[in-house]
Amino acid sequence: MKVRRGLPVLVLLLCSVVLFVSGCGEEFSLDKVHHDINFFNVPHHPWHIGPGEFWQVNSATLIYTWLAMALTLLIALAVVRGASVERPTKLQSMFEMMMEFLRGLIDDTMAKKKGDDIFLTVVTFFFFILICNLVGIIPTCMAPTADHQTTFGFALVTFALMYIMGIKYKGAGGHFKHFLQPFPYFLPITLIEEAAKPVTLAFRLFGNMKGKEIMILALLGLITGWSYICGGFLASVVWYCFCVFVSFIQAFVFTMLTISYVAMTVMEEH
Amino acid sequence: MVTEIEPTKFNATLLAQIFHFLALLVILRLVAYKPLLRILEQRQNTVVSKLAQAEEARAEAEKIKAELEAEMRRTREEAQRIIDRATKASEEQAQAIMETAKEEASRMKEGALAEIERERDKVLAELKDQVANMAVLVAGKVIREGLTADMQARLIKDAVSEVKSLPC
Numbered sequence: 497m498k499v500r501r502g503l504p505v506l507v508l509l510l511c512s513v514v515l516f517v518s519g520c521g522e523e524f525s526l527d528k529v530h531h532d533i534n535f536f537n538v539p540h541h542p543w544h545i546g547p548g549e550f551w552q553v554n555s556a557t558l559i560y561t562w563l564a565m566a567l568t569l570l571i572a573l574a575v576v577r578g579a580s581v582e583r584p585t586k587l588q589s590m591f592e593m594m595m596e597f598l599r600g601l602i603d604d605t606m607a608k609k610k611g612d613d614i615f616l617t618v619v620t621f622f623f624f625i626l627i628c629n630l631v632g633i634i635p636t637c638m639a640p641t642a643d644h645q646t647t648f649g650f651a652l653v654t655f656a657l658m659y660i661m662g663i664k665y666k667g668a669g670g671h672f673k674h675f676l677q678p679f680p681y682f683l684p685i686t687l688i689e690e691a692a693k694p695v696t697l698a699f700r701l702f703g704n705m706k707g708k709e710i711m712i713l714a715l716l717g718l719i720t721g722w723s724y725i726c727g728g729f730l731a732s733v734v735w736y737c738f739c740v741f742v743s744f745i746q747a748f749v750f751t752m753l754t755i756s757y758v759a760m761t762v763m764e765e766h
Numbered sequence: 767m768v769t770e771i772e773p774t775k776f777n778a779t780l781l782a783q784i785f786h787f788l789a790l791l792v793i794l795r796l797v798a799y800k801p802l803l804r805i806l807e808q809r810q811n812t813v814v815s816k817l818a819q820a821e822e823a824r825a826e827a828e829k830i831k832a833e834l835e836a837e838m839r840r841t842r843e844e845a846q847r848i849i850d851r852a853t854k855a856s857e858e859q860a861q862a863i864m865e866t867a868k869e870e871a872s873r874m875k876e877g878a879l880a881e882i883e884r885e886r887d888k889v890l891a892e893l894k895d896q897v898a899n900m901a902v903l904v905a906g907k908v909i910r911e912g913l914t915a916d917m918q919a920r921l922i923k924d925a926v927s928e929v930k931s932l933p934c
Binding site: 546549550572576619 | 775776777778779780781782783784786787788789790791793794795797798799801802805806808809812
């Protein structure tokens with residue numbers, strides 16, 4: 497009974513602490529944190545590579561993409577370096593596990609020959625998006641996937657993959673026929689459905705990663721005074737753990753959806 | 767001001783990212799996937815061949831086991847046969863020895879009986895001689911004191927009959 501009576505008191509105490517702490521984050525501003533955290537002076541202004549508004553690139557996104565690519569390549573080289581048939585290294589085993597897992601997903605949804613065509617692209621998607629997502633939780637870095645340019649780029653690759661595979665296995669006529677099914681006057685709906693695929697794919701990844709970044713910055717912004725213990729620090733630790741989880745999940749979801757979209761386009765008619 | 771990038775519009779970054787992805791795909795394909803896939807394939811082949819080898823070895827082992835079992839059974843039967851034969855032979859031998867012993871014993875017994883008979887006859891003959899001598903001595907004594915021929919004959923006859931009825 498004593499414990500039961502103590503519980504509301506504890507809750508009240510916590511609430512008051514939270515109220516007190518939230519006062520400490522008053523001067524908090526995402527932009528300020530974002531600016532302060534820019535340890536390596538990564539430029540935030542766009543680079544112009546040509547005339548007009550279109551021909552400019554988001555410098556930070558590109559720089560972190562290069563970082564992610566370098567990491568991806570380094571890890572791949574490390575995997576291959578000690579690779580052997582008889583005595584696989586730990587990295588190699590992990591990578592093979594990933595490849596076999598993705599291979600299993602592909603083989604579950606489509607024939608083996610079709611799976612061979614998209615297998616390497618799918619592995620690259622998973623591996624690269626995972627590294628991109630994880631770059632975001634390196635302090636001071638930003639995930640390249642937290643920019644909608646990147647995620648739309650990836651989604652367009654998936655979109656192109658769908659059309660290439662569809663036309664390869666069903667012919668151009670066979671592939672575009674599915675817009676008119678089950679009835680020709682469903683064409684607007686099927687077109688919207690088709691357009692929704694890459695858009696949702698891109699925005700899902702983008703939203704998750706952008707949210708992750710914003711939360712990291714917001715929790716960092718809370719780290720002043722008392723909130724260091726009660727707000728920012730503990731919450732940051734928890735949030736970073738969750739970030740790792742989300743990074744894996746989103747990379748997996750993107751890959752999985754790529755596989756299933758392609759599988760849908762190459763599926764045999766019944 | 768922190769950022770000057772228009773956040774909603776698409777720009778060349780999109781193209782750059784597509785290009786990056788495709789470049790990475792090509793590079794990884796050359797650098798990482800080819801060797802890894804080759805290794806995976808090799809491992810699969812190795813596993814298959816190892817399994818086949820294992821199956822072969824198992825069949826071989828089974829064959830050897832069957833052979834050994836047959837051999838063992840044969841050996842056991844052989845041993846049993848040898849033991850049986852030896853038992854029978856020994857029994858026969860024992861029988862023969864016993865018969866020989868019996869024969870020997872009976873022969874010895876007969877020999878002993880014959881000997882006894884002979885000894886008795888000899889003793890009887892000796893006794894007869896001695897009785898006769900004694901009778902002659904007695905007779906001489908009697909004659910010295912005047913004995914008739916009739917009396918002498920009677921005396922001898924009596925002595926002899928007495929000797930005959932001796933228990934021996």
